[in-house]
Amino acid sequence: MLCALLAVAPPALARGAVASGRYRDLFREWRPSLTTREEDIKIDAYWQSLFEGDADHRVYHAAAATADGPSGYILDTGNNDVRSEGMSYGMMIAVQTGHKAAFDALWNWAATHMRYASGPRAGYFRWQCDPHGCPRDTTPASDGEEYFATALFFAAHRWPHGQGIYNYATQANAILDTMLHKQAMNGGVVDGVTDMIDAGTDQIVFVPLGAAARFTDPSYHLPAFYRLWARWATGWHGQRRADRRRWRRVAAASRRLFSRSADPVTALTPDYARFDGTAEPRDGHGTFGFDAFRSAVNWSVDQAWWGEAPAAANRSRRLLALFARQGIDRYPATYRLDGTPLSPDRSPGLIACNAVAALALDRGEGAPFVARLWVLPPPSGRFRYYDGMLQFMAVLHVSGRFRAW
Numbered sequence: 001m002l003c004a005l006l007a008v009a010p011p012a013l014a015r016g017a018v019a020s021g022r023y024r025d026l027f028r029e030w031r032p033s034l035t036t037r038e039e040d041i042k043i044d045a046y047w048q049s050l051f052e053g054d055a056d057h058r059v060y061h062a063a064a065a066t067a068d069g070p071s072g073y074i075l076d077t078g079n080n081d082v083r084s085e086g087m088s089y090g091m092m093i094a095v096q097t098g099h100k101a102a103f104d105a106l107w108n109w110a111a112t113h114m115r116y117a118s119g120p121r122a123g124y125f126r127w128q129c130d131p132h133g134c135p136r137d138t139t140p141a142s143d144g145e146e147y148f149a150t151a152l153f154f155a156a157h158r159w160p161h162g163q164g165i166y167n168y169a170t171q172a173n174a175i176l177d178t179m180l181h182k183q184a185m186n187g188g189v190v191d192g193v194t195d196m197i198d199a200g201t202d203q204i205v206f207v208p209l210g211a212a213a214r215f216t217d218p219s220y221h222l223p224a225f226y227r228l229w230a231r232w233a234t235g236w237h238g239q240r241r242a243d244r245r246r247w248r249r250v251a252a253a254s255r256r257l258f259s260r261s262a263d264p265v266t267a268l269t270p271d272y273a274r275f276d277g278t279a280e281p282r283d284g285h286g287t288f289g290f291d292a293f294r295s296a297v298n299w300s301v302d303q304a305w306w307g308e309a310p311a312a313a314n315r316s317r318r319l320l321a322l323f324a325r326q327g328i329d330r331y332p333a334t335y336r337l338d339g340t341p342l343s344p345d346r347s348p349g350l351i352a353c354n355a356v357a358a359l360a361l362d363r364g365e366g367a368p369f370v371a372r373l374w375v376l377p378p379p380s381g382r383f384r385y386y387d388g389m390l391q392f393m394a395v396l397h398v399s400g401r402f403r404a405w
Contacts, residue, residue: 016307018228023400024304026358027374030367039399042374046392047097049378056380059388060090060102063133066112068165072105073131077385081136082129084114084144089389091151095405096396100159103151104166109133110148111165116140120190123178124208139212142179142196142204143220149175150225153232154405169232176229177236180243182208184236201275202246202253215280218261218269219294221254223309224302228404251302255309258299266339267319269295279337287342288335293353293390300360301397305404316360320369323354328368348376349387352394359397373398 017023028034051060063071074086087110094103113133114125125148127141152172155162162168179196183189192210197203204220205213230247234240260277261269269292271285279286296319303312322339323331333347355373358366373394379387396402 016303016305018305018404019307023403024359025400026355026366026370026398029363030370030374039401043097043395043399043401046378046388046395047093047099049380050384050388050392051099051102053378057378057384059086059385060106061131062105063109063131066108068108068112070101070105071109071112072102073109074106074389075131075385078383080131082109082114082131084110084125084127084141084148086385086389087114088144088147088151089393092147092154093389093392093396095151095154095158096402098158100155103155107148107152107155107171108165111171114144120186120193123174123182123185124193124196139207139209140196141207143217145175145179145196146204146220146222146225148172149179150222150228153228157405172232173234176233176243176247180246181236197246197250198275202249203257203275204250204254206272215272215274215282216257217271217291218257218273219271219291219298221257221295222298222302223251223254224298224305224404226251226254227302227306227308255299255302255311258295258309258315259311262295262315262319263337263339265318266322266335266337267296267315267317268292268322268335268337268339270337286337288337290333290347290349290386293333293347293350296357297353297394297397300357301402304359312360313362316357317365320354320357320361320366324368328372347387348379349390351376352387352391356394356397370398 049057059074059077061073061075063073065071073082074090076083076086087106091103091106113129116122116124124140125144126135126137127139127144128137130136149172152168156169182195194208194213196205196208198205203216206215206217226247230244233243233247235243257277261273268288270279270287271289271291272280274280296316299312300316303309332341332344333350334342351372354369358369376391
């Protein structure tokens, strides 16, 4: 039982996967007889279902071409809208799986319809649009920018020498500059618009606008990405050294935030948190909900890639022990931070994220959760969008195919 694993010491990793180039394949650690071909078939099935499937499965849709070429979007099928979260996840999946045409189409749509071209928000992205491209909302959401930037950097290293909006590294650096220096660009806080990284705490803000910039979302903290940015950022107005140092501080701040926001017994994090790690209860988001599924993914991938956050292992261990006690095939999706379930409903997205949490653990510790991901089919039906994106990225992480290109 996983609850008995709490006494096991965390893995001693001298080098993470970014330095070693060796990304763990938890599927084959769980079942050594699995072949590369079997994993390829599973990944191809996810792509076919979510990007090329029928009306009950696909979330990717082609859209009208622009002057920059073909475009396409990821549809949130539950809300019939397009979100920067889904667009950036779609780009990440495309670059990890080598689908350049889909990557370019998604980026073209996002750059055309979601990126603010002028005003105090220039350089940020609308978090929500209508499928025909008309902006539905005028607020950025920080997780979109984070995944956009990282996917673009990976694309620059897989497919270099692009021009215009397809000069991926230039586009990625423009996003980083805006995240760090928006207030300097605007000459201060204008119309409530702030930096995406809080100056006092070096933490990602929930939304860089007004009161929403005064708290955070633990699932938006991506130290594995920030450490890459600390290597690749060109810096705003010649500030390369300063900006790279800042991104290292941001990574360190995120690792501290995970320790402070995760419950000391259950390791559950709230959807929203104050910068000191305490739950931010506004709008009912002081509990473990659908955003918070991703927190364990973020701290586990960080440890797997960099080996600099050994506390991640005990957090993943406590978290998976909680779910094992609930019943490996029964645990629900949402909780109070003390582990009290809030609903009997289950979520394939949480099942997927829990498999990724095993990346922070020793070989075999999270095998029951890895096994559940292996048999989880690509989702169908109205609410396939969020589950589908989380499941696809989880399969890539757990198979060792999600890499820092």
